Amino acid sequence: xxxxxxxxxxxxxxxxxxxxxxxxxxxxxxxxxxxxxxxxxxxxxxxxxxxxxxxxxxxxxxxxxxxxxxxxxxxxxxxxxxxxxxxxxxxxxxxxxxxxxxxxxxxxxxxxxxxxxxxxxxxxxxxxxxxxxxxxxxxxxxxxxxxxxxxxxxxxxxxxxxxxxxxxxxxxxxxxxxxxxx
Amino acid sequence: xxxxxxxxxxxxxxxxxxxxxxxxxxxxxxxxxxxxxxxxxxxxxxxxxxxxxxxxxxxxxxxxxxxxxxxxxxxxxxxxxxxxxxxxxxxxxxxxxxxxxxxxxxxxxxxxxxxxxxxxxxxxxxxxxxxxxxxxxxxxxxxxxxxxxxxxxxxxxxxxxxxxxxxxxxxxxxxxxxxxxx
DNA sequence: GTCTATATTATGATAGAC
DNA sequence: GTCTATCATAATATAGAC
Numbered sequence: 001x002x003x004x005x006x007x008x009x010x011x012x013x014x015x016x017x018x019x020x021x022x023x024x025x026x027x028x029x030x031x032x033x034x035x036x037x038x039x040x041x042x043x044x045x046x047x048x049x050x051x052x053x054x055x056x057x058x059x060x061x062x063x064x065x066x067x068x069x070x071x072x073x074x075x076x077x078x079x080x081x082x083x084x085x086x087x088x089x090x091x092x093x094x095x096x097x098x099x100x101x102x103x104x105x106x107x108x109x110x111x112x113x114x115x116x117x118x119x120x121x122x123x124x125x126x127x128x129x130x131x132x133x134x135x136x137x138x139x140x141x142x143x144x145x146x147x148x149x150x151x152x153x154x155x156x157x158x159x160x161x162x163x164x165x166x167x168x169x170x171x172x173x174x175x176x177x178x179x180x181x182x
Numbered sequence: 183x184x185x186x187x188x189x190x191x192x193x194x195x196x197x198x199x200x201x202x203x204x205x206x207x208x209x210x211x212x213x214x215x216x217x218x219x220x221x222x223x224x225x226x227x228x229x230x231x232x233x234x235x236x237x238x239x240x241x242x243x244x245x246x247x248x249x250x251x252x253x254x255x256x257x258x259x260x261x262x263x264x265x266x267x268x269x270x271x272x273x274x275x276x277x278x279x280x281x282x283x284x285x286x287x288x289x290x291x292x293x294x295x296x297x298x299x300x301x302x303x304x305x306x307x308x309x310x311x312x313x314x315x316x317x318x319x320x321x322x323x324x325x326x327x328x329x330x331x332x333x334x335x336x337x338x339x340x341x342x343x344x345x346x347x348x349x350x351x352x353x354x355x356x357x358x359x360x361x362x363x364x
Numbered sequence: 365g366t367c368t369a370t371a372t373t374a375t376g377a378t379a380g381a382c
Numbered sequence: 383g384t385c386t387a388t389c390a391t392a393a394t395a396t397a398g399a400c
Contacts, residue, residue: 022290023290024288030392030394040367040368040394040395044395045365045366046365102288106285107206107285108206109205113335113336135352141328142325143321143324145328145332146323148331153295153298154295167321167324170356174353174356211376220384226376227385231377
């Protein structure tokens with residue numbers, strides 16, 4: 001707990017970065033060690049195996065998700081709007097972690113698949129009280145997934161979001177979201 | 183052209199299958215050959231490299247997309263509705279091909295990333311005449327991506343679709359889709 | 365805690381028999 | 383067209399010095 005060693009964080013950052021920019025195939029132990037500026041031995045001191053690296057990344061994601069949830073619940077524009085907008089926040093800490101874990105998930109990492117599924121349930125339960133129908137809730141989650149997917153697809157480059165606010169209005173209206181002012 | 187050899191198709195099916203069920207990591211030449219019931223040498227006669235395998239899968243996807251497009255345009259319930267419904271058609275030939283190529287794409291295969299991007303443009307252009315606004319069009323594409331993403335995530339198992347028809351109605355209404363009867 | 369070997373296995377690809 | 387070796391390289395992981 002308390003304060004994780006700097007080198008450990010550097011390695012985890014490097015793992016995440018390579019996953020995002022070049023994909024899972026490129027994220028080998030050698031490559032990650034080089035990216036982090038440590039030797040392979042150094043990396044293996046902190047993470048004894050590749051699975052240990054994955055677990056650490058999932059843990060990071062879970063932590064950031066919890067923080068984000070608190071922020072969303074406090075957002076004056078409403079939870080649902082905050083949620084969709086948040087899924088378009090490419091490049092922030094949370095989005096990077098989710099996308100990186102998503103890459104692992106689409107590669108057969110059972111732990112990561114499970115982590116993403118848990119994440120979806122968490123979001124579902126958090127949004128439920130604010131949306132009138134289950135279908136509306138599903139719509140919101142699907143749009144968020146779509147936005148995420150398009151971000152994830154664009155390996156290494158920043159994707160284009162056209163008119164996010166108009167989209168958010170359209171979705172929240174159609175889904176039947178409780179007005180934040182109400 | 184004309185009629186591709188049976189063994190070639192078997193290998194391609196095996197490649198696709200392993201990609202879907204176990205992910206890109208598992209889809210090695212050895213594994214695919216075994217899955218197809220041929221030797222590695224046999225596989226390599228038809229596909230000289232891993233990239234050749236990828237290219238063939240992309241070609242299959244492009245072909246199936248073209249066929250699907252014809253069907254969608256002829257669908258009496260409207261192109262947009264047919265499109266969303268089609269993205270939920272887990273397990274059919276087209277969906278399998280797209281998901282498999284998607285797996286390659288999320289692994290840094292430049293060819294596959296390009297192929298998925300092309301696909302998205304194709305869909306965008308095909309739907310455009312039937313949707314009132316660009317935002318509405320974007321909504322439809324994002325929901326489709328979301329549905330696809332959830333299918334793709336669930337490695338090896340079948341995902342749950344709650345009330346697809348209600349979702350389609352909600353999306354097409356919100357997006358402002360030209361009525362098929364009109 | 366971090367490093368340099370080194371072992372071990374997996375992977376993509378070649379060569380050549382049948 | 384399909385097979386059985388075989389090779390070269392790259393990946394994960396270990397051992398042990400500093």
